[in-house]
Amino acid sequence: MAHLPPLRVRFGPHRRGAVAAAVAGVLCASALASPAFAAPAPQRDAAEAPAAQAPADDDHLALTPPMGFNNWNSTHCRAEFNEQMVKGMADLFIEKGLKDAGYKYINLDDCWALPERNAEGKLVPDPKRFPNGIKAVADYVHSKGLKFGIYTSAGTKTCSDIGFPGGLGHEYSDAQQFADWGVDYLKYDNCNNEGVDAKQRYTTMRDALKATGRPMVFSICEWGQNKPWEWAKGVGQLWRTTGDISDNWGSMLSIMKKNLPLDEYAGPGAWNDPDMLEVGNGGMTDTEYRTHFSMWSVMAAPLLIGSDLRKAPQSAFDILSNKEVIAVDQDKLGKQGKVLSSENGRWVVAKEMSDGSRVVALFNESDQSQYLSTTAEKAGLPEADGYRVRDLWKHKDTHTSGTIAATVPAHGTVLVRVSPEADWASLPPSVDSGVAGNTVTEPGSAVRVTSTTHNFGGVPVRSVSTRLTGPKGWTIKSESRPGTSELPGGEKLATDWRVTAPEATEPGTYELKLTTTYRTVAGDRVTATSPVSVRLARAPKDGQSYLSDLAPLGSVNGWGPVEKDRSNGETAAGDGRTLTIGGKTWEKGLGAHADSSVEYYTAGRCDRVTAQVGLDDETGDKGTVTFEVRADGKTVARTGVLTNAQAAQEITADVAGARTVTLVATDGGDGNDSDHADWADLKINC
Template sequence: MRRASPGSRHPFLPAWTVLVLGFLLALGPLAPPGHAADGGEGAGGGWTVRQPGKAHDGVSAVVRLDPADGTVTLAARRGATTVLEPAPVGLVTRTADLTSGLRLLSRGTRRVTEHYTMTTGKRLRRTVRATEARFSFTGAGGTRLDLLVRVSHDGVAHRYVLPARGEVTVVREASAFRPPAAARAWLSSYTPNYERTFAPADAANAPDGSYAYPALFRVGGTYALLTESDVDGRYDGSHLVHRQGTAEYTVALADASVTSTGPLATPWRTAVIGDLATVTESTLVDDLAPPSRVADTSWIRPGKVAWSWLAGFGAAQRSLATQERFVDYSAAHGWPYTLVDDGWKTTDWMPRLIDYARARGVGVLLWVHYTDLDTAAERAELLPRVKKWGAAGLKIDFMDSDSQERFAWYDDILRDTAREELLVNFHGATLPKGIQRTWPQVMTMEAVYGAEQGNVPAADLATLPYTRNAVGSMDYTPMGFQFGTRTVSDAAELALSVVYESGFQNFAGSVAAYRDRPELERFLEQVPTVWDASRLLSGEPGQEATFARRRDGRWFLGSVGAGPAGQRRVPLSFLGGGKWLLEVVRDGDDGLVRERHVLTRHDTLRVPVHEHGGFAALVCRAAPGRDTCDRPVSRLPLTTLTVSPGRADVDAGASIGVDARFAVEDAGPAQDVTVTLRTPDGWSVAGDPARADRVGTGGELAGHWTVRVPPDAAEGGRDLVVTTKYRAGAQVLTVERTVRAYVSPPGVDHVGDLPFVSESNGWGPVERDMSNGETAAGDGGPLTLRGTVHDKGLGVHAESEVVVDLDGAYRRFTAAVGVDDEVAGKGSVVFEVLGDGRTLATTPVLTSADAARALDVDVSGVRRLTLRVTDGGDGVDSDHADWGDARLLS
């Protein structure tokens, strides 16, 4: 971990410094009373604030003070079009109602010009030019309220400043947005994790309810995207509340009240305004946010991520071999990261995986639950620990709140992850509100009805570029071809790697799904995750979105649509002069195909698309002899090492045959290859290591050994370790796989080795010698009770029942029972043992906090044994119960 040397700039600025600077910037230089707000007096005693350099045809805001009741309204225009009609501003504190009875003290303007650089986003280098007006009012009891209004070419924003020092409690804002009643709207019902689809409506006729940011409205050819910016622990998040029949959308705070120490500047109530290109290319939300608090960003590296959750769920996260497979895939295709999701914390191999990935140039990202980090003590323990392991960053999940308390936690976790130089992906999170400018280690945020839902409508996919993704990086997790109900074509799915902006692109496919689509693999090797420029080329919300994004001299095109098959026509006027090579990946009759065109900026690209289809394209300067825009990618061989059997039950004195197969699937060759077997002390091996000077792509090297177990071997599990060592270029790499051998003593039979008369299980099949699986197909992890792993036993999910015939052949049944560690903090169960229908033993309710309970039951004469698990009654559907080391003694 890098630290600032003595006398160097500290890696991030103190919170009080940023707050003070932000407040002073918000106030700006005061103009004397009577100074026009960059436009002068308007009709009815109003003041117009205009974007810089535009007299009448640009974006403007109109502030009006009603002299009769002292209320203030704000409206927004684009040229002659009223985009937002006059709507109330003001707020109510615990001591003063500042929504009426206001009197103007002074007003003034300043020009805002800023230049800053992002680590993520639709454009890395940003320039801000805006006009900011400050209106100072006095209200009840002489309380002062300042209204700041900022106008730029891409929108209007306003916030309140309460200049007085001391504690202040805000109980309500009068803030509202009022589009014209007939405006078309695209709205998403509000939930604190923002995981709802968008639906079209009319502004006035939308149903009663709460709606999330961002909310999109169309007035003629002009759009307004409503959201907020610069929210932190000084305040809370908000959403919109609408009553059907009116066009007013009122700002509602997440909390009943918000308490801070003044002077207090509230979040910016923000409207991105313009045509669709302006909305999708706008950086207004980031422009309004405080500057970066991380001085040295050299450690921050966005990139593509192999994410295995939709290719195996929790079982895949608990499997070292599976996670190594995804690391290998990343290394073979130049992806810089892999993400291990929920489940890894029940294992002990994470440092090994990180070392394995580091040797291959791949960073490992780790999923954690919000509650793992919600206290200072937890952060002080976990963050340095995962950093010491070498983790590149964290995916933090399940915040599920817009409260002030949660935003204060965001302040803490962002400060602490910056100190530890850990990248961050927030899931179950709030919407981006400028956070990626202030804390540039935030690579992406979920806040979307994403691919993990398994059934995202094509119309929603074509709405998100104009709504959710327009305000910040969006972790949609595309490419999950093996999961859910597909709603768009393969080419349209590939296009999402361009259409959707995200500093981390967590690609959700299985390795098999990628390998079945070689043109997709090739395109994903080339596509970046950050951009120098972004252009909307064509589209309409809910119908189609076609984008061009540039990085390092190449353009990437992506197009996704919802509708019938046809031809998509794309103007190329965004290109410079001369000839350009376009490599288009589209849907063919038998999969994805790549087509090459040489065109100019005066041409129109025409691409046939399937129903709910699209395309992706890579564009570079045409040159004699150039037939591709691809650039070299750092690749290591994609290899597999398989061993058989994966586990074996063996008697002392017996033998086990072990087979191993090392194969190179892609990006070969592997050189100087050896495959060896290591056994426990005292176990003998017949067979030699396998060796090859070279194993090319499509080739393999096999080994076979016979392992003899000592006659006096003690009962229990042992590891037989197969190791492959090979060279790839200058790197020497190692892969290991394990055969788990379990030595059984005489006179003992394990229930998991016997045939079942019948079985039932609450989710998936009953698992033999592993925990309950995460899918209907099973595939659980090790049977683990309070840190102790049991080689043998049954993994079930309540309600469950297993029946076996004993025919009176056994004396005792023993087991260690409890809730499996994989559902730590959840689940409650009761275990019952029945013999011939008669209850022989039962446990009290056991939870994941309880130690394993030992059972020792007399089954003498029992002909049919029933092992039953019932729910403990807590209503939590996470009852993964283990019959650890369930055995019968004769």
């Protein structure tokens, strides 16, 4: 779950529990020195375990990653989280076909209980939220052919600001209550854990769940702090590998990157969990949500919907219900995708499937369209004359002689399933047409755009033509041949276009359309379109300017938006405070949160960027950040790792001749908890 920020220090939704755990660890350091210490002794109920009860058979649990719903990301502790809402989610699972697509768990998160246990030490459901109790809700969910999950924490309190009763010292009693209510899934969080060893805390609850005799999936949610992938197999069926996700590109990207290297630890009944899906919550584009869903599936991650399905747009259901992508996640072999390459934001990840095929994700991290490629051999497939390529979002089959490639839009993912095919020639060849590169210009100035059409198949295509069109009033002219009578397999057609936007056009990102038509050997006419983004910007004026006064080309931020002349408030624009580093304040600058990047257009007219950088004082003693300045993608200035104990550091960067300048803040190596990165007194000379 995520956790609400305290009143003064604006930690993100994942912060409060981490702080509580850290403080508790300090307070309990002396107690931990004693090998006899396990938990507050008066609360320990391990002796109450029913000795005659047969252990639950959990060998069959979560043989594929769990799929379902969790309310936290969309409701937190608000009043709308109640019995009717939960029942409504179960109804929507049926109505919208989500159950048929494989989703089966309806899981409650924090705030379902009263703040205190009853006289017998039992958990008490909140009578306002759940007037008929938890068992009645579980029974309703079960009546729909679905399964029911619940939440608590491996500490004395849960993670919300109110702090509801946690399970530490009450494991056997709580587990039996959950079993009596008909719980099928337990999410066990990490707050207020009194410094008790993580493996011990989670193993105790594992044993308590087994002692009930009821099979319950056990979700270990300790945020990856103790590397659970190294010890949690056999303790739980899934374990969080990261802090909490937020509904923005920067957060999702950061979490994805932390989870991708852990492929060797995943398998049937043992899953790396990079947290819930944000699809449908509204903080990302549909392109970004398709990437989110594609990459979670390639990583064999649990697919737990975190949006309020009563409010989600149809596009969210279209993404969440893609059975071909779900099949990647749910493949019985249980392999997590392996990173084949990751250079300049071009990620290639391949996942072995139980039928011998490979799913290949071509993921473009960058803010511009890029050409990504690999081969069937590199993906792990045997040598063959040809391969079937199934596009899992377009639902179309083509063939390739071995190259797997595509021009992928910014923040997009092309997801294909590839297999050797004896009759590959009966399928049309894979043809990709697009524009790769950073297309930025000023209104009224021409920019060259190059489109490329590749034929990856083993047979030619004929009568190939390309056409680039844009908004009304734009001038677009081809400067080289826009077509060819025949494009053999393995060949490409490149066309240069001269693109000019009217001088009065406002800065921003504009979509052009590249249309490619051709005929297959069988005579079928194929027409394909792809978007081409052109970014318009105005270069800074002569002299010295504050970068915070200029409109950026784009930005990515770990939590919330990048703030202008304020610190990062982590949630919404304008919720930051005065930029403050080491007790000194500034009126001008940017407030970011690692991992972040902010890009500006400089048109080769500027020569120097300067700033005072550091972690904002509002995060107390937490956080580590590295700052760097990039000119046309090349790092030209960089700090070491900075902490809250340091005063502001000056950074100066030579950006002479660069068309773009990018400000980057990355985590210093301890996780991006509270990494409020201030770019104070941020100036550029042009």
